[in-house]
Amino acid sequence: MVVCADYYNTEVVMDDRPLIKFDCETRSGYDLPDVGRHKYLSHPKADLLMFSYKIGAAPTQxxxxxxxxxxxxxxxxxxxxxxxxxxFDQLVINRFAKRYGFGSMATDQMVDVMAIAARYGLPQALAKLGKALGVRLQKMSRGTVLKNKICGLDKDYTEEEYQEFRDYCVRDTDSMAEIISKLPSSRLSDKEQAIWEETAYINARGVPIDSWSVQQIQKIIDYYTKKQEPYVPFVTKQRIQTVGQTAKIIEWCVEKGVELPNLQVQTVAKAVEELEGEEVLGADYEDVLKLLKLRQLLGGAAHKKFRRLLNMTLNGTIYDNLRYHGAGTGRTTGGGFQLLNLPRAKVKPNGSMTYDEAVKELIAKFFDTTVLEMDDPLAESKKLVRPMIRAPKGNTLLVADWGSIEYILLMYYAGEWDKVEKFRNGNDPYIDFATELFHVSYDDVTDKMRQESKPPVLGSGYMLGSGVPRRDPPGGLIGYALGYGVVMTDGQAEFATNTYRNNHPRVKASWYALKNAAIKSIAHPGTTVPVLIEDGAHDLNTSFLTAKDRTGKNWLILTLPSGRQLYYCQPRIAKGKYGAVIKHMGVNPETKQWGTVSLKPQRIIENIIQGLGRDILQECTPRLRQAKFNIVLTVYDEVGCVSPIKGSRQRLQEMEKIMCIPPSWMPQLPLRADGYISERYKKN
Incomplete structure (x- = not known):
């Protein structure tokens, strides 16, 4: 048996200050999930009801x-x-410090137990985490009911219920204390703690919003949807009242002869397309088509973004837009307004008009209400979601991202050196692949050829199959390509897949080498297994180790070229259709529940490359901060800063230059960064 605490916390300089575990319970006239912590605590009647705290083994107070x-x-x-x-709890104490005589808490004092759980791929909700770790003191199931009664301004509760709420507060701290003892580590490494703190600072800094325009656009959305909503009961003869009645809509459509598995955007769009493609429609089908188009019009998530912006904006700013280690790869995911999930629709300038001028012109149509004369006012509002992020007066946005970052990371990692050198020399990887796919010269590749080459370049590196035989809905490369507007025949998908694999032999070899090394590691706990390909000719600078944590739980530990580690809980080898497969405990991406999940080679290579992309971002952001860049957002491989208008062109060039510095662990990696200067945020 190997007990390996050090693998879970390798760079810690122990802070010997005593650790206080605590949990706050608050009251506000706002709903916390709707408005976020900053606005929630800004309500004039917001208050701290109580907090529980525990130090060492002493009973919780x-x-x-x-x-x-x-x-x-x-x-x-x-x-x-x-x-x-x-x-949240830090902000609560600081918000009420003067009222109750608390000292303030600095970010570098905080230990976020949720962040530690995320670091190891564990559930990021207290109740689910407690169940996954098997703690004795579970979170009380009545907590939500009690919060709904007590944490609003209506005092609709009994003294017995309030006492139960006190017990609930104490139990949360007790449960958390037990969870800490059962986590692989009781804190983050110094490096990860610094990343968590940087994320917290960006969250507290917030993103500037054009709140005046948000309010007006929301008024138009409300007016327009109110006028359209009566058509829903009219079309369905009062069976359905709103487009949000999902189950009733599906049932009604089945009665009319149209079966829908769900009402997801893609499903509804496909059904509408098929119905519109019919030369003659019966009355029932016509009614279904009308209802589904109303669903598209009124049920879209895009215009709901304005309501979210309106709810969350405080003094022209939205806060808490980033979630540390939201993905298992370590990538930051979205919180609050969900910047990672914005509509693709965008404002397109006409003629010599600039982007900012075109946005201003469209916004004006919402203020003078002429947008209501257009074919689809909600579609026009969708174009304005991104531009609602606007730099404060006298400032501008500097936004830059890494070009083809996952592509070049995969080529460098696998040792496809000819592809790396072409990228270093300025070649476009999609055009490069188009020359192989269509047998034309680099200069003869058309825009259509380049677009059709994107799906295999972006997907096939992660072991994506062709999708043949075809399924419904399509899978593999065939289904993936549809997301890029590319329709592929079976023959085209198979040819593209085979072409990619034949022309990227080391990428292909890495898939199987990683899987075999992981299996070997699980079969031989305590032995570090390096990953080599081509009989050792190329070292992927990656290793696997299966070892126990301080509680005796087994983990498969994947060490990246950056030195950071990814963790897979309780790995085991199972028998699959084509041989040995890896299973482990994790959060199911579909159900969001803790349970057994598969660790396939395509997931391993994707985790590695996306994890390295995260590490490049996190190595870069301190450099940007040291250069006095005011970072307000990061979205995947994109960084956004607020900067004074004066000197902004020079500052953008400096920002791009910093982003092109290769990481210390891949010193010859060619990086590209491209950015823009704009008053308003846009899709680059």
Whole structure:
């Protein structure tokens, strides 16, 4: 048996300040999930109801207003503080510090238990995490009911229920304390803690919003949807009242002869396309078509973004847009307004008009209401979601991203050196692949050929199959290509897949080498297994190790070329259709529940490349901060800053130059960064 605590926390300089575990319960006139923590706590009647706290093995205590403030919360700089989703509890204490006599808490004092769980691919909700770790003191199931009764402004609860709420608050801290003891590590490494802190600073800084325009556009959306909503009961003869009645709509459509598995955007769009393609429609089909088009019009998520913006904006800013380690690869995901999930529709300037001028012109149509004379006002509002992010007066946005970052990382990682050199020399990887796919010269590749080459370049490197035989809905490359507007025949998909694999032999070899090394590691716990291809000719600078954590739980540990590690809980080898397969405990991406998931080679290589992309971003952001760049957002491989208009062109060039510095662990990696200067955010 190998007990390997050091693998889970390798760079820590121990902070010997005592750790206080605590949990706050609050009240507000706002709903926290709707508005976010900053606006929630800004309500004039927001208040701290109580907090529970625990130090060492001592019993958990409860503080309420009117009681003496514990010394730990007066002389706060002498302690560290652990909380679940610590950014919220930190803000609560700081918000009410003067009212109750607390000392302030700095971000570098905080230990976020949710972040530690995320670091190891564990559930990021206290109740689910407690169940996954098998803690004895689980979160109380009545908590949500009690919160709904007590945490609003309506005092609709009994004294018995309030006492139960006190017990609930204490239990949360007790459960969290037990969770900490069962995690692989009780804190993040120094490097990861610094990344968590940087994420917290960006969240607290917020993203500037054109709140005046948001309000007006929302008024137009409300007016227009109110006028369209009566058509839903009219078309369905009062059977359905709103487009949100999913089950009733599906049932009604089945009665009319149209079966729908769900009402997802793609499903509805496909059904509409098929119905519109019919030369003659019966009355029932016509009614279904009308209803589905109303669903498209009124049920789209894009115009709901304005309601979200309106709810979350505080003093022209939206906060908490990033979630540390939201993905298992370590990538930051979206929070709050969900910047990672914005509509693709965009404003297109006409003639010599600039982007900002075109946006201003369209916004004006919402203020003078002439947008209501256009064919689809909601479609026009969709174009304005991104531009609602606007630099404050006297400033501009500097936004830059890494070009083809996953492509070049995969080529460098696998050792496809001819592809790396072409990229270094300025070649477009999609055009390069088009020359192989269509047997034409580089200069003869058309825009259509380039677009058709994108799906295999972006998907085939992650072991994506052709999708043949074809399924419904299509899978593999055939289905993936549809997302890029590319329709492929079976023959085209098979040819593109085979062409990619034949022309990227080391990429293909890496898939199987990674799988075999992972299986070997699980079969031989305690032995570090390096990953080599071509009989050792190329070292992927990656290794696997299966080892136990401090609680005795087994983990498969994948060490990246960056030195960072990815973790897979309780790995085991199972028998699959084509041989040995890897299973482990994790969060199912479909159900979001903790359970057994597969670790296929395509997932391993994707985790590695996306993980390295994350590490490049996190190595770059401190450089940008040191150069006085004011980072307000990161979206995948994109960084956005607010900067004074004066000197902005020079600053953008400096930003791009910093982003092109290769990481220390891939010193010869060619990077490209391309950015823009704009008053408003846009899809580059």
């Amino acid at each position: 409860l503080w309420e207003p009117g009681k003496p403030v514990p010394m730990y919360f007066q002389n706060t700089r002498e302690f560290r503080f652990a909380a679940f989703n610590a950014q």
